[in-house]
Amino acid sequence: MRTSKLLLTVAHRLAILAYIVVALFPLFWLLKVSVTPNDLLYSEGVRMWPSRATFEHYEFVIAHSAFPTFFKNSLIVAGSTAIAVTILASLAGYALSRFNFRAKYWIVALMLITQMFPLVMLVAPIFKMLSPLGLTNSLTGLVIVYTAFNVPFATFLMQSFFDGIPKDLEEAAMIDGATQFVAFRQIILPLTLPGIAATLGFVFTAAWSELLFALMLISGNDAATFPVGLLTFVSKFSVDFGQMMAAGILALIPACLFFLLIQRYLVQGLTAGAVKG
Amino acid sequence: MASIDIHGIRKSFGTFPVLHGVDLTIRDGEFIVLVGPSGCGKSTLLRMIAGLEDVTAGEIRIDGKRVNDLAPKDRDIAMVFQSYALYPHMSVADNMSYSLRLRRSTKEKIASAVGNAASKLGLDPLLERRPRALSGGQRQRVAMGRAIVRQPKAFLFDEPLSNLDARLREQMRAEIKKLHGDLRATSIYVTHDQIEAMTLADRIVAMHAGVVQQVGTPLDLYDRPANLFVAGFIGSPGMNFFEGRYVASGEGAELQLANGATLPLGKRLGIESGSVATLGIRPEHVVIADGGALEAKVDLIEPTGFGIIMHVTIHDIPMKIFTLDRAMLNPGPNVRVDLPRDKLHLFGTEGTRVD
Incomplete structure (x- = not known):
């Protein structure tokens, strides 16, 4: 009995380990190539770690390429999109969760429909629309497009979090003397922090790594985000793998930091104890 | 404290009627129990008095003032929910003082009101705890404390003891009665438990299928039930x-x-x-x-x-x-x-x- 339980535990851990190895191996390879000196890249064959490691790619990327600009642009675009989407999705999700209004069914259906089209189909019309408004080649334009595309899904996400919070709580707050909005802000919103964190994280990563629209709407380095910027390491005749990978590693940092920051809320069940469970 | 007048109250959800014209006059300081099987409309009536449900037709007056169109916050009533509805991210003290803080009461006033309520309910050692660290009975007490710190015009209770075990329910029932004896606050209490209705009420309002069947003292209903429904519902x-x-x-x-x-x-x-x-x-x-x-x-x-x-x-x-x-x-x-x-x-x- 005890041995079989032990075996099961070991098998369980091994399965998880296997998954983690497969999932993280590309990241490891990214790191490995980013510290491999150019002269060893093709000469050493396939090795798990180069015989000599270097940070020269990082130095180059930070000091001599346009990467800092890309990075800053991406941070602005992804950050603004995440914040804008989360605010809009919180309000819309709350409305869908708590209020009954006319055309609610149709609004939900429309939001679902927007999620059905392949984005490629929409690139041309969106370019056509944004161009006379001067929103191509601009970070604002990107933020608007990303926000529009992420709001529906984020709204459904937030709605499900609001649905999980008992209605009694804001009714109690309203009887205690709060308006519906104050009850939302002071009672419901703090309890939705895990949901808000999840939405922020989801939208931030989506916007951070988006390539299609960034590529189509942005020309030139000044407003390029880093996925577009990564392509500048590909020239007609060669690919600068070392620098590209170094840039990739650097681009991972904000996403990791972001999740480190919000992971506390992602795992924490804040509503425990509110009502009899 | 205040009287509550309910006149010709009707309620429909969509086209489905749940209350068919309820008339009730509740005197200042009276303890009224609305009793009936689930789905009889008693909770809906209570929520209409609280302002949580719209009134389809009829009129509700609290202290002589028509409140049909007033928001819950402007009716000056307190409510104890079946689920307790404590704010999970606030301590017991903050839960109890929330209403006073919303009204921008002074710090001294809040401290004394919370202190009074806490000592009345035996909550002093728990004031810094979060709701999740409390037992069911303690949460119930906090919910009552939250209602009494404010000295509202009326207390509304929506099946407050349904989530407690039998022993605790008996104990809290007696505490609610004692509390009402001390505060003499106009109270409306909804329950499906006829023992709670008999023991707590000054007057019982027996309801069935959205219609008031009989209004009277507990012994009126026991000794002279007005119809078959009341006769069958009261007594065990x-x-x-x-x-x-x-x-x-x-x-x-x-x-x-x-x-x-x-x-x-x-x-x-x-x-x-x-x-x-x-x-x-x-x-x-x-x-x-x-x-x-x-x-x-x-x-x-x-x-x-x-x-x-x-x-x-x-x-x-x-x-x-x-x-x-x-x-x-x-x-x-x-x-x-x-x-x-x-x-x-x-x-x-x-x-x-x-x-």
């Missing part, structure tokens, strides 16, 4: 009913049962001879006596410790007897019983009381 075990045909004969009258047997009623009623009527008698009023007029076949014996509930059949009709006589633990296959005439309840064709 429930009242026994014999349905039959009312026949006036000579000076007296009798009830003719389906199998042809008759039960003498002892007096004539103001209804037509030959009409359908129902006779009711409470299990605790049936008398077991050797010379009894009726024979009862014993089906089942349920000892409760305090007394014994006997399931018997009289004239093919199942009924219950409650007795304190321990000899009835082994009664034999049949017992003789009497139905004392002064304990009979008589209901006419429509189910309303006729005696």
Whole structure:
């Protein structure tokens, strides 16, 4: 009995380990190539770690390429999109969760429909629309497009979090003397922090790594985000793998930091104890 | 504190009506219990008084002032929810003071109000805790504390004890009664538990299918239920009913049962001879006596410790007897019983009381 339980535990851990190895191996390879000196890249064959490691790619990327600009642009675009989407999705999700209004069914259906089209189909019309408004080649334009595309899904996400919070709580707050909005802000919103964190994280990563629209709407380095910027390491005749990978590693940092920051809320069940469970 | 007047209140959800015109006047300081089975509209009525549901038709006045269109926050009432609805991210003290903080009361006033309520409810050692660190009974107390810090015009209770175990429910019931004795606050209490209704109420409002069936003191409802619904709902075990045909004969009258047997009623009623009527008698009023007029076949014996509930059949009709006589633990296959005439309840064709 005890041995079989032990075996099961070991098998369980091994399965998880296997998954983690497969999932993280590309990241490891990214790191490995980013510290491999150019002269060893093709000469050493396939090795798990180069015989000599270097940070020269990082130095180059930070000091001599346009990467800092890309990075800053991406941070602005992804950050603004995440914040804008989360605010809009919180309000819309709350409305869908708590209020009954006319055309609610149709609004939900429309939001679902927007999620059905392949984005490629929409690139041309969106370019056509944004161009006379001067929103191509601009970070604002990107933020608007990303926000529009992420709001529906984020709204459904937030709605499900609001649905999980008992209605009694804001009714109690309203009887205690709060308006519906104050009850939302002071009672419901703090309890939705895990949901808000999840939405922020989801939208931030989506916007951070988006390539299609960034590529189509942005020309030139000044407003390029880093996925577009990564392509500048590909020239007609060669690919600068070392620098590209170094840039990739650097681009991972904000996403990791972001999740480190919000992971506390992602795992924490804040509503425990509110009502009899 | 305030009086509450409810006049011609109706409520429909969509096209589905749940309240069919309720009239009720609640005096200042009175403890009113709305009681009825689930779905009878009692909680809806309470939520309409609180302002959590719109009023479809009719008028609600608190302290003489029409409140139909006032937001809950402007009605100056407090409510205790069945789920407690404590704010999970706030300490007990913050839960209790939230209403005062919203009203921008001074720090000193808040501290003294919370302190008073906490000592009344025995919450002093728990003030810094979060709700999740409290037991069910403690959460219930905090919910009550949150209601009393504010000294509102009225307290509304929505099945506040339903989530507690039996022992705790008994204890909290007594505490609520004591609290009402101290504060003399106008209170409306919704429950489906008739024991809570009987023990707590100054007056009970019995409801069924969106209609008020009877309003009266607990003993009014127990002694003279206005109709079959109230008769069957109040009392445990429930009242026994014999349905039959009312026949006036000579000076007296009798009830003719389906199998042809008759039960003498002892007096004539103001209804037509030959009409359908129902006779009711409470299990605790049936008398077991050797010379009894009726024979009862014993089906089942349920000892409760305090007394014994006997399931018997009289004239093919199942009924219950409650007795304190321990000899009835082994009664034999049949017992003789009497139905004392002064304990009979008589209901006419429509189910309303006729005696």
